[in-house]
Amino acid sequence: MNFKLESEAAMTQQDSATAQPARLCVLKFGSSVLRVESDYPATALEIYRHIRDGEKVVAVVSALGGETDALLNQGMRVGGDAPALLARLARVGELHSAALMALALTRIGVRACTMDPHEMGLMAEGAPLDSNLTGLDADAILAKLDHHEVVVVPGFTAGHDEYGVVTLGRGGTDLTAVFFAARLGAHRVRLIKDVDGVYTADPARNPLAERYAELSYGEAAKASAGLIQDKAIVAAEAQDVLIEVAAMGSAEATTVANVPARSALPLKGPKLRVALLGCGAVGAGVLDYLKGRPDLFEINPVLVRRPHLHEEHADFTDDLHRALGEAPDLVVELIGGADEAAEIMRSALRSGTHVVSANKAAIAKHYDALHACAEASGASLRYSAAVGGGTPVLEMLARLGGSAGIQAIEGVMNGTGNFLISRLSEGWSFDEAVAKAQELGFAEADPAADVDGHDVADKLSLLVREAFGVALPTDRIARQSLREVTTEQAQAALARGEVLKQVGRCWLDADGRVHAGVQIEGLSVDHPLAGARNEENRFLVRDAAGLERCLHGKGAGRWPTASAVFADIMDLQRGLLLKSAPAFEMGEAIPLLRTA
Ligand SMILES: NC(=O)c1ccc[n+]([C@@H]2O[C@H](COP(=O)([O-])OP(=O)(O)OC[C@H]3O[C@@H](n4cnc5c(N)ncnc54)[C@H](O)[C@@H]3O)[C@@H](O)[C@H]2O)c1
Ligand SMILES: N[C@@H](CCO)C(=O)O
Structure with a gap:
């Protein structure tokens, strides 16, 4: 199968500065x-x-x-x-x-x-x-x-x-x-x-x-x-x-x-009670951010596998029911894995609890069920970090909405994969590079998901939903494994003036059908995606008018990802506050008396 867009040359030559x-x-x-x-x-x-x-x-x-x-x-x-x-x-x-x-x-x-x-x-x-x-x-x-x-x-x-x-x-x-x-x-x-x-x-x-x-x-x-x-x-x-x-x-x-x-009318809401599930690479960063706003959040004991390994044992638990507590306002799911995590999110959403997650595997696989639960109860489901880590590509798609008519998205969208290729071209062995990506908190719990393109396929499945509004399950997206790349190939590409990249791509064809795939490609050094280094992610989004937008960010790692998760939490907090005081926008024109 050929994943390349027919019009790819035109697409990649266009300068992102031509977009709005x-x-x-x-x-x-x-x-x-x-x-x-x-x-x-x-x-x-x-x-x-x-x-x-x-x-x-x-x-x-x-x-x-x-x-x-x-x-x-x-x-x-x-x-x-x-x-x-x-x-x-x-x-x-x-x-x-x-x-x-x-x-x-x-x-x-x-x-x-x-x-x-x-x-x-x-x-x-x-x-x-x-x-x-x-x-x-x-x-x-x-x-x-x-x-x-x-x-x-x-x-x-x-x-x-x-x-x-x-x-x-x-x-x-x-x-x-x-x-x-x-x-x-x-x-x-x-x-x-x-x-x-x-x-x-x-x-x-x-x-x-x-x-x-x-x-x-x-x-x-x-x-x-x-x-x-x-x-x-x-x-x-x-x-x-x-x-x-x-x-x-x-x-x-x-x-x-x-x-x-x-x-101004007073705008004070109660603190949000947060159930944080998972305190690994991402969860520990989110916990740090949540603790920085004690005026806004109360935190239940955090769900981890081994509470005794954490300094303040009392604040951690391996008991899901204790972590969820009586009735949290918000569940932040950062345990990873597809089915168990999705079941927890479904149950929370069903009971009207808002959910923030970074879990593309769970959301891609259980997209319809999760959104149906959210819609039925009115709870919010947010997952900005699931695609691009800290790179706000889902927000860009939401902003462009249907009117721009998105035609194609391509990108370097797995930080681990990009980090591996960067290291291979420097002469590292494959296993050394994987071990380093794990140490740095980029890789999935099972790094095979990063290496074989499954993680990118999950992300494409979500991008296809958000950009084209159709279901394309992960297992129907063909992918090429990074295992096929050797140190010699990475270095030979550099010698030819190219860089190897794991490129994810989805697009609409002339008949309105959606295609997607993941493949390893040699990109010329002046290609907009070629400059992505290490865990960096880059996305090129082309709309119906041929305008192309290029988005950069860090796709993996504690702080970029935790920042996206926390931004979802803060958006939710602000939204709930404004909802609780609908008259806020219409505060009356009252001349104030000085009280001091
Ligand atoms: N690491 C990244 O850069 C990154 C970026 C974007 C999205 N994500 C997503 O964020 C989520 C978390 O990733 P991570 O890198 O923090 O993973 P991680 O493996 O570092 O952390 C997961 C934590 O959850 C705990 N956990 C898992 N199952 C549990 C259970 N049943 N009970 C108690 N604890 C449990 C694990 O022990 C671990 O501490 C994943 O869905 C991942 O795909 C990660
Ligand atoms: N393992 C993923 C995390 C971000 O989704 C990556 O390396 O890109």
């Missing part, structure tokens, strides 16, 4: 959320949420909490009061933070870079410690966004004709974010803080303080009392940039725009 440009979103993370080094992973998740929604992100970051003061104090101690030199020193905190943020994003498989002010043509005028932004080379940023999902920008600092570099005054990262939104045409900036909006008074000190849903720039300047930098509010009004003030992971925000003040 992604929406751009400017997010700002201040030192109220970047307090310590361990805050970077949670912040990376917040950015990932926007990428899943199909946006490109400019993430503007502050220094870690306390670092700017520490630098300024150090400067004063060592050399006294020389503003231009202090500005050079103080900005180091933001440069440091931007690099850490880009690294945290890379860990979960997001293509991120950071740029220094001189690389972005970011210029300011004024006093060295209190300058105002005047120029930006927007094309330089947009060019970076062609090949990255995120550009991380150090806030608070810019170049200066006289002083070389300067800072923008305390809270200056807000100003950087507003300026970038205006110059990049985003017209909206989301400032992520440790509060979920602007209140009539500091809610940490005054429990009677009320949150604004919306307020004008002038009101914001009065009410925010330093929460938003004053210069940033003035710049936003002048440049017609809408400001949102929001907490991490929140559905809510206070909007600052040219609108009258309006109060």
Whole structure:
């Protein structure tokens, strides 16, 4: 059987840049959320949420909490009061933070870079410690966004004709974010803080303080009392940039725009009780993320095979009934395997419990039964990580929907397989490479599923469902095993200017029939899939108009996969919260009285 598309050449030659440009979103993370080094992973998740929604992100970051003061104090101690030199020193905190943020994003498989002010043509005028932004080379940023999902920008600092570099005054990262939104045409900036909006008074000190849903720039300047930098509010009004003030992971925000003040209805729901089943490569990452939000989740004892191997025995169990507890709101299934896992998910869904899973084997095999149970009870079933790990390909298909008329999907969609081929071409033996993939947490419990193409076939079966709406069982998808690849073949391909790849492909033919297959192919080095390294996944999605979209990410491993699972959990949490307060969107226009 020939799996190649007739029009493959045309498909692969087309530049992904010809597809619809992604929406751009400017997010700002201040030192109220970047307090310590361990805050970077949670912040990376917040950015990932926007990428899943199909946006490109400019993430503007502050220094870690306390670092700017520490630098300024150090400067004063060592050399006294020389503003231009202090500005050079103080900005180091933001440069440091931007690099850490880009690294945290890379860990979960997001293509991120950071740029220094001189690389972005970011210029300011004024006093060295209190300058105002005047120029930006927007094309330089947009060019970076062609090949990255995120550009991380150090806030608070810019170049200066006289002083070389300067800072923008305390809270200056807000100003950087507003300026970038205006110059990049985003017209909206989301400032992520440790509060979920602007209140009539500091809610940490005054429990009677009320949150604004919306307020004008002038009101914001009065009410925010330093929460938003004053210069940033003035710049936003002048440049017609809408400001949102929001907490991490929140559905809510206070909007600052040219609108009258309006109060927000309280939006508080009970914590979700989570039953986590499995604490292996992926489950341990998800547990870490869940524990990071004790304000949102209560966790039942986690299901594992050998509780005594875990440090806190009491929090683990090998008893499924104990793990499920009385009535969890959500079951997170990460035990793997097709039938037992599917039975657990079916039973949960039947009783109205929401389910999040990464298990392509179970969902591909029991797709109809699982969805029928969810539909009957109204419970949600989410499985973003089942295809692509942290690469949000299912979300892309859902966004394109029926209207785009997807014609074909091809991809490198097994991290283990790609890792194996990469190692073989470096001269490793097959067994050494498999053992390493297992050690790194990429491989399935039985790595034969990765090696013989079964895992890719499960993923294709799910892609076919989501893209074409038809059933194509895994066992009807022909596949070629990686066992057929030798070190010599991998190296010979490289010598010919090709790379071997395990390619999964599904497509609609002219009669509307769906085909799919998995095969090992030599791709020329300039093929869009050829550059996928190690556990990376890449997908090419072509629609009826011939437009092609290329999606990159990490397809396997703890953090990319756990990030996708946790993003499903957070989407569900936000959805339930909004559902529990249907009046939220329609909060009344009530002028607020200051309570302090
Ligand atoms: N590892 C990845 O990179 C990755 C990526 C995407 C999707 N997935 C999917 O995520 C799921 C979990 O994968 P993983 O890599 O974490 O697997 P894993 O083997 O590392 O972890 C599974 C855990 O579940 C436990 N378990 C299995 N059956 C159990 C049972 N009956 N009772 C108690 N404990 C049980 C195992 O002991 C193990 O600790 C699988 O469905 C896999 O296909 C994994
Ligand atoms: N074993 C799978 C996990 C992600 O689905 C892989 O290597 O791609």
